[in-house]
Amino acid sequence: MSPTPSRWFALIVLSAASLMTILDGSIVTVAMPAIQQDLGFTAAELSWTVNAYLIPFGGLLLLAGRLGDLIGRKAVFLAGNVVFTAASLLAGAATTPGLLIAARFLQGVGSAMASAVVLGILVTLFTEPRERVKAIGVFSFTGAAGASIGQVLGGVLTDALSWHWIFFINLPIGLATVALAVRVLPADRGAGLAAGADALGAALVTGGLMLGIYTVVKIEEYGWLAGHTLGLGAVSLALLAGFFVRQAKAAAPLMPLRVFRSRNVSGANLAQMLSLSAMFAFQILVALYMQKVLGYTALETGLAMLPAAVAIGGISLFVSARLNNRFGARAVLVAGLILLLAAMGWLTRVPVQASYVQDLLPVMLLIAGGGLVLPALATLGMSAARADDAGLASGLFNTTQQIGMALGVAVLSTMAASRTGELLAGGATQAAALTGGYRLAFGIAAGLLLAALVVALAVLRSAERDPAARQAAPSEPAVLG
Secondary structure, eight states: OOOOHHHHHHHHHHHHHHHHHHHHHHHHHHHHHHHHHHHTOOHHHHTHHHHHHHHHHHHHHHHHHHHHHHHOHHHHHHHHHHHHHHHHHHHHTOOSHHHHHHHHHHHHHHHHHHHHTHHHHHHHHOOSHHHHHHHHHHHHHHHHHHHHHHHHHHHHHHHHTOTTHHHHTHHHHHHHHHHHHHHHSOOOOOSOGGGTOOHHHHHHHHHHHHHHHHHHHTHHHHOTTSHHHHHHHHHHHHHHHHHHHHHHHOSSOSSOGGGGSSHHHHHHHHHHHHHHHHHHHHHHHHHHIIIIISOOOHHHHHHHTHHHHHHHHHIIIIIHHHHHHHHOHHHHHHHHHHHHHHHHHHHTTOOSSOOIIIIIHHHHHHGGGHHHHHHHHHHHHTTTOOTTTHHHHHHHHHHHHHHHHHHHHHHHHHHHHHHHHHHHHTTOOHHHHHHHHHHHHHHHHHHHHHHHHHHHHHTOOOGGGOHHHHTSOTTSOOOOO
């Protein structure tokens, strides 16, 4: 495909849609107290304003990605944005807890449909390796900055207008995205449902993923060893195991297992799960530290984290593509993970009375390593993605991302709370106990990043040494990194 302005315009449309869904995942957290007061949520019900979005989002990504390959990625992308936009209108107009939770569930469905196929569309638009790496860098910029922007924007909208506007703001963005996507995204027919219409496989993987994510997000409430956690976790694992057995035997599998033949694809998804567990948990826990220990307001917290968003975004947009093209995605990933390790190591020493410039600003700058890690992982995660399963590879990549984020928050939040309880029982002050819990969580995050670094060094290869990538036909290009 020859370079045309419309391809880059299409990239802007894809990035805007991604920004909208990522932003929506974080913008709600700042407005939760206002939502609780206005609609009369109980403390237990309030968590479902987040969980009702995360469960279908993470559970449907793999299925939505494969459907994009079968019925057309453009069609799935457009349908997802329509569902998400309509659900945003419903959420903004909600007058009861039940209506808001239902709207958030529909938002998660729409987000899964749109997000699952974005990388699949991107790699078919940009077939030349250097341009593709640059496009992934631009795309990663929006994802890297979206969560932090959401925290700032959520505080501004909630304080200046009302919590309803954190959802209403999606309407003009969503409508513009759909209108532009119809014009600029390439039409694709898909392989047809007969090429992979595995209804049993779809039921197994969707049920297993949604139940697994539900189990994870409820760990903080029930505990790791509770019957609720162990029982539902076992059922989830059994469903997913049944899915993989089904895929090995089905004549037209929903997820052809050949996607795992590439060490780069398998390794990148594992490294992403580990690194995103640490990075997303960092975002949540450092915000809690600033508010509960240092006394920052929600808006002050968002502004304090803005240097991290700027650093990650700037590296993703202006630096990562050049480094990936020159040194390869594996080397860039390793460098980024080392920077993130340094950031988490710095946080393990945060004091009760911290100076932002001395104790937190260095962390916000070192987190720029995420601007190297995220594009490199996307490049490697789409390695050996053929034209007929690019949507599947995209859905798989996004699924491991969501699982990593959910697991990271569940594990690190639980460990932090447990350590805080121990310190309180030992006579520590509230601030000192909270700080001790957060220090432990940041230490565990460093361990997760170290494990990701080991995977990067031991499993990942340069593109020319990855047989699965080399075997991709010219019409079924692989990402080189």
